[in-house]
Structures are given as structure tokens and as C-alpha cells.
Amino acid sequence: DIQMTQSPSSLSASVGDRVTITCQASQDITHYLNWYQQKPGKAPELLIYGASNLQTGVPSRFSGSGSGTDFTFTISSLQPEDIATYYCQQYDNLLRFTFGPGTKVHIK
């Protein structure tokens, strides 16, 4: 089974800061990597699919990159409404999904 790791597990940044989260897969997953945002008490929402494609309606300050085993998620200018936990997620050819452990983003 493919394992996903994320770092950091939490971070604190100021409004306007650039925030970067990394996600690593235990084996090559090409671009089969999505990113979700989960705000407290809410269901998750899809932000990025296929490693770098922005979901419709998602602000352009969010972006993703990477392929193979190493991926990066970036918020170019952190906003107060971005307080959330962010999860990477991969899948296999049977549609079995695996989520990373999550990164909790706080405002400093």
C-alpha cells in the first residue's frame, strides 16, 4: 500500500505570508495527487487535482506542483479565511484513496 506523509504537521504564519506544505508518497504516483481544505466543523473541499490543476472557483493564491513522489502545495499570500487543515490524497487504479495526515494552518 502507498503511504502518504505531509510536513509540517502544523504551521503558524502571518496574513500575507507565503505558505508551503509538502507531501511525499512512498512510491511513484505520477500526478495522481489531490489537495483538500477542511475548515473547522466543515466537510473537506477539493482545491487542487492532478497535482497542479486548480478546481473551478478556487482562488488563484492556491497552487500545487510536483510529480512522482514529491509534491508541494502553496498559498501565495495567506488570508484569514485560509485557516484550515490541508490534506493531500492519492489514489490507485481501483479508486482506493489514501489521505495524508494533514497540515493545520494557523494565523500568527
Place this chain on the structure above:
Amino acid sequence: QVQVVESGGGVVQPGRSLRLSCAASGFTFNTCAVHWVRQAPGKGLEWVAVISDDGSKKYYADSVKGRFTLSKDNSKNALYLQMNNLRTEDTAVYHCARDRRMGGYETIDLWGQGTMVTVSS
């Protein structure tokens, strides 16, 4: 309105059973695979299971394999998760979630708010 709504959660003793339901509306249910994803209190997301659009293929996480069973009734736009031999570690909010293929990539693009399952003696 495009949505999925879960029901059937509650408090149950270890070893007992529970059946969760997911009601879909506003989209063509029989063209979608559907997942269950759970989240234990204060913890991260854990994928539980997926069923194909026609209900013929089902895959489960190792943690629930042999205990949980998925079924899909496209005539009723409904999905069911039969959970048997429940354990305390199954305590979580269970989300029904629509799979959607975007640009050649599989995603979950629609989530329900979830139903809480508590397994406790």
C-alpha cells in the same frame, strides 16, 4: 440542489451492527462512483470504501474489510454502508462523497456533512 446527505449514525455497543445511508440528489447518481470517508474525533481523514457507478465493484480499507459492506440502489439514488462487528476504533464522523473524474484524474468533488458513529460500551 446537488448534494449527498448521510443518515443512520448513532451510539452502538462494540460487536453490534449499524447501517448508514447516503441520499443523493441533483445529479445523475448512476454515473458516479461513491466513497465513504471517516474522521475520528480530532483526527485526520481516513478512506473507508468505494463502490463503482453500477455497484458491481467494491473496495475496502484493510481496517474494515470483512466487517463493512457497501451497496448502491441507483433506482433510489441511495448508498448504504452496512457495518458489522463494530469496534471502538470505528468511532468517527462518516462522510459520503461523490467521485468525479476531472481532466483524467479521480477526485472527490462533493462531500456530505457526515453522520456520527460512536462505538462504546
